[in-house]
Amino acid sequence: METYSLPPKPKNSLYKKLKMIIITLLVIALYVWTFVSIDIDWGRAIERAANNFQRVIPKLFSPDWTATGEVALSMLETVFIAFAGSLMAAILAVPLAFLAAHNMMGGKIFSTIGKWILSAVRAFPDLILAILFVVAVGPNAFAGVLAIAIGSTGMLGKMFSEIIESIDMEVVQAMEANGANKIQILFYAVMPQIIPEFLSFAIYRFEVDIRASSILGIVGAGGIGTMIIFASNNRNWNEMGTILLAIIIVVTIIDFASSRIRNKIV
Amino acid sequence: MIEFKDVSLVYPNGTEGLKKINTTIKDGEFVVIVGLSGAGKSTFIRSINRLVTPTSGSLQVDGEDILNYRSGNLRKLRTKVGMIFQNYNLVKRSNVLKNVLAGRLGHTGTLRSILNLYKKEDISLAYESLKRVNIDEKIYNRADELSGGQQQRVSIARVLTQKPKYILADEPVASLDPPTSHQVMTYLKKINKEDNITTIVNLHFIDMAMEYADRIIGMRAGEVVFDGPVSEVSEKTFEEIYGRSIREDDLRGGADES
Numbered sequence: 303m304e305t306y307s308l309p310p311k312p313k314n315s316l317y318k319k320l321k322m323i324i325i326t327l328l329v330i331a332l333y334v335w336t337f338v339s340i341d342i343d344w345g346r347a348i349e350r351a352a353n354n355f356q357r358v359i360p361k362l363f364s365p366d367w368t369a370t371g372e373v374a375l376s377m378l379e380t381v382f383i384a385f386a387g388s389l390m391a392a393i394l395a396v397p398l399a400f401l402a403a404h405n406m407m408g409g410k411i412f413s414t415i416g417k418w419i420l421s422a423v424r425a426f427p428d429l430i431l432a433i434l435f436v437v438a439v440g441p442n443a444f445a446g447v448l449a450i451a452i453g454s455t456g457m458l459g460k461m462f463s464e465i466i467e468s469i470d471m472e473v474v475q476a477m478e479a480n481g482a483n484k485i486q487i488l489f490y491a492v493m494p495q496i497i498p499e500f501l502s503f504a505i506y507r508f509e510v511d512i513r514a515s516s517i518l519g520i521v522g523a524g525g526i527g528t529m530i531i532f533a534s535n536n537r538n539w540n541e542m543g544t545i546l547l548a549i550i551i552v553v554t555i556i557d558f559a560s561s562r563i564r565n566k567i568v
Numbered sequence: 569m570i571e572f573k574d575v576s577l578v579y580p581n582g583t584e585g586l587k588k589i590n591t592t593i594k595d596g597e598f599v600v601i602v603g604l605s606g607a608g609k610s611t612f613i614r615s616i617n618r619l620v621t622p623t624s625g626s627l628q629v630d631g632e633d634i635l636n637y638r639s640g641n642l643r644k645l646r647t648k649v650g651m652i653f654q655n656y657n658l659v660k661r662s663n664v665l666k667n668v669l670a671g672r673l674g675h676t677g678t679l680r681s682i683l684n685l686y687k688k689e690d691i692s693l694a695y696e697s698l699k700r701v702n703i704d705e706k707i708y709n710r711a712d713e714l715s716g717g718q719q720q721r722v723s724i725a726r727v728l729t730q731k732p733k734y735i736l737a738d739e740p741v742a743s744l745d746p747p748t749s750h751q752v753m754t755y756l757k758k759i760n761k762e763d764n765i766t767t768i769v770n771l772h773f774i775d776m777a778m779e780y781a782d783r784i785i786g787m788r789a790g791e792v793v794f795d796g797p798v799s800e801v802s803e804k805t806f807e808e809i810y811g812r813s814i815r816e817d818d819l820r821g822g823a824d825e826s
Binding site: 470472473475476477478479480481482483485486489490491494495498 | 617619643644645646647649650651653655657658659660661662666670671673674675676678681682723726727730
C-alpha cells in the first residue's frame with residue numbers, strides 16, 4: 303500500500319506568532335498577579351489544616367445517627383423548596399422566553415426587552431435573592447422557594463428562548479400556508495417541537511436547585527442549610543457528617559433519576 | 569383562475585424576484601414551472617398564497633386581487649390554496665394522523681383544534697386522504713419514523729384533507745430518489761385529474777416536467793421566458809429557458825422503474 307505524506311501546514315506569519323507569545327505572557331502575568339495579591343500564608347494554612355484534619359475529619363465520618371430523623375425532615379424540606387421553586391420558575395420562564403425569542407413576537411424590540419429582563423434577573427446570585435426574600439417574607443421556607451424561583455427563571459428563560467429560536471420555522475410556515483391562525487400554529491407547530499426540551503431543562507434545573515437550596519438555610523431561608531450553620535457554629539462535626547451524608551445521597555439519587563427521565567423524553 | 573398582471577417583486581435587499589409577470593392559469597390545469605435555481609420559481613409560487621408579497625401589479629385568485637389581503641382574508645385564501653414543500657415540513661414528533669388533521673386547521677375553530685375535538689367527517693376525511701396516497705397503515709406512526717417518500721405522501725394527504733381548490737408544490741421531489749420522485753408526481757397528477765384541483769409544481773428536472781405537465785412555464789432571472797402546452801416543448805425550448813445546453817443532471821431519470 304502506498305503511504306501518503308501530508309502537504310506542509312501553512313506557515314504562521316511572524317505577526318501571528320508574536321501575538322500568540324504576547325497573549326501567553328499576559329495570561330501567565332495575570333495568574334501570577336492574582337496569586338501574589340490574595341496573599342496566602344501557606345505555612346499557616348497547612349498547619350491549621352493538619353491540626354483540624356485530626357480533629358474534624360474523623361468526626362465527619364462517624365455520623366451522629368440520633369440526628370437522622372431531624373436531618374431527614376429538613377432534607378425533605380430542602381427538596382420541597384427546590385421542587386416548588388423550580389416549578390414556579392419553569393412556569394414564569396415560558397412567557398419571558400417567548401418574549402425574548404426573536405422568531406416569535408415578530409419584532410426586534412420585544413426580543414431585546416425580553417433578553418434584557420432575563421439578563422437582569424440572572425445577575426442576582428441565589429444567596430443575595432435569599433437574603434432579600436428573608437427580609438421581605440421572613441426567615442422561612444417560603445423565602446427559599448421565592449429565591450430559587452427567581453434565580454432559576456433567569457436561566458430557564460434564556461434556555462427556553464434558545465430552544466424556541468432553534469425550532470424548524472418551515473413547519474410554522476407550512477401551517478401558515480394552510481390557513482392556521484396564530485394560536486393554532488402555537489399548538490400544532492411550535493409546542494410539539496419545544497415541550498420535550500423544555501421539560502428536560504426544567505428537570506435539569508430542579509437538579510441544580512436541590513444543591514442551591516441546601517445552602518439557602520445559611521441565610522435563614524429554610525431547608526437543611528439552617529442545620530449546617532448550627533452544626534458548624536456548635537462545632538458539632540458528627541451531626542455535620544449526618545447532614546453531608548443526607549445531601550450526598552439525595553443529590554445522587556436525584557441526579558440519577560433526572561438523567562434517566564431526561565433521556566426518555568428527548 | 570389565477571391571473572398575474574404586471575406582477576413584480578423586489579426584495580428588501582434590492583434583488584428582483586419577479587419582473588412584470590403576466591400569465592393566467594385556468595382551473596384544472598397542471599402547470600409545471602421550470603428554471604434554474606434563483607430564476608424566481610419559488611417566488612412565483614409563493615406569491616399565490618402570499619408567503620411572499622409582490623411589490624407591484626395585481627394578482628387575482630378567483631377574480632379577487634389578493635395583494636392587499638390582510639390576516640383574515642389571507643387565512644381564507646390559504647385554506648383554499650394547499651402547499652407542498654421540498655422538505656415535507658411535517659411536525660416530526662407528532663404522529664401521521666395529527667399531521668394530516670393539521671390540514672383542517674383553517675376550517676376548524678381555534679378551541680376545537682386545540683382540544684383535538686375534530687368532527688367525525690374531518691377524521692374520516694383525513695383517513696381517506698391517507699388511503700388515497702397509500703400510507704394509511706402508518707397512521708399512528710410518528711412522522712420522523714417514515715422515509716422521505718412516505719413523508720412527502722403524508723404531506724400530500726395533509727393538503728388533500730385541506731380540500732383545496734389549488735395545490736402549489738415547491739420542488740416536491742428535489743430531496744427524493746428517482747423512483748420515489750415519480751411516485752410522488754404520479755399521485756399529484758392523479759389528484760389533479762380526479763378532483764380537478766389546479767396544480768402548480770416547481771421542478772428543475774426536464775424529463776419530469778415533460779412527463780407530467782399539461783403546460784410548462786419557463787422562468788429565467790425573474791421573467792417568464794416560455795409559456796405553452798407541453799406539446800410545443802422540445803429540448804431546444806429548455807436550452808432557451810436555461811440559457812445553456814442541457815446536461816445530465818437536468819434529468820431525473822428512472823421513469824421506467826416507477
